[in-house]
Amino acid sequence: MRAAPHQVVFKSLADPTRRALFERLSRDGEQTVRMLTDTSGVSQPAVSKHLGVLKHAGLVRSRHRGRETHYTARPRGLAPLVDWMSDYSRFWQDRFDRLEDLLKRMDP
Amino acid sequence: MRAAPHQVVFKSLADPTRRALFERLSRDGEQTVRMLTDTSGVSQPAVSKHLGVLKHAGLVRSRHRGRETHYTARPRGLAPLVDWMSDYSRFWQDRFDRLEDLLKRMDP
């Protein structure tokens, strides 16, 4: 039995180090493992492991060139969170539904 | 140094049992600890502990009457997630900004 997408995403983002990596990739764009390691405060293997988790959750992508691996944020990976919120909180559902309508009307 | 709101919320929702409690309260409205325990699959103390975590995260409220404690979902407790998403993902920021505008125009 596979874990639901939102489960994996929540778990991934619960760790501050991992979230910092995602934030960094979102702010500054594509980065190599080395670059990420140099500002993360943890060791390179730790960074690699975290990136593995984020990748498995669909939150980042990787691209190999030569001996380096370049990682990129995948904003759409957050979609399961939005879906979950609208499923289980009418409060947000109403808001997201309106947003959906608005976007459709603006960009049909 | 206090933990950032989104950190607490992410951590709280990372656990499936805890998320199930929040989902239940969101779907079915106010519930006592006993009612929640009977369908949770874990012991009453476990439920109490989880509810404590959710409460600390601002995701539920509690109200005492007699010997029972009634818990309610607090949808606004999810706001830190939306904020975080719009801060660190331009993709969602654009969408949420539009939502913000829409809501302001609809309900000024």
Added chain:
DNA sequence: ACAACCCATAACCGTTTGGTTATCGATAAC
């Protein structure tokens, strides 16, 4: 008054998790 019930807390325990160091294959630099 007493028994039963509700819920929170404490003490404890196995598993998971986030970190480390060591290592190795692959590529780049000299």
Added chain:
DNA sequence: GTTATCGATAACCAAACGGTTATGGGTTGT
């Protein structure tokens, strides 16, 4: 060709986590 760099993996470890049982204070029912 040799040396240095990059990044993934393995093995290991302490701390955090999610569960349990035991208990006790407060409230309701008989």
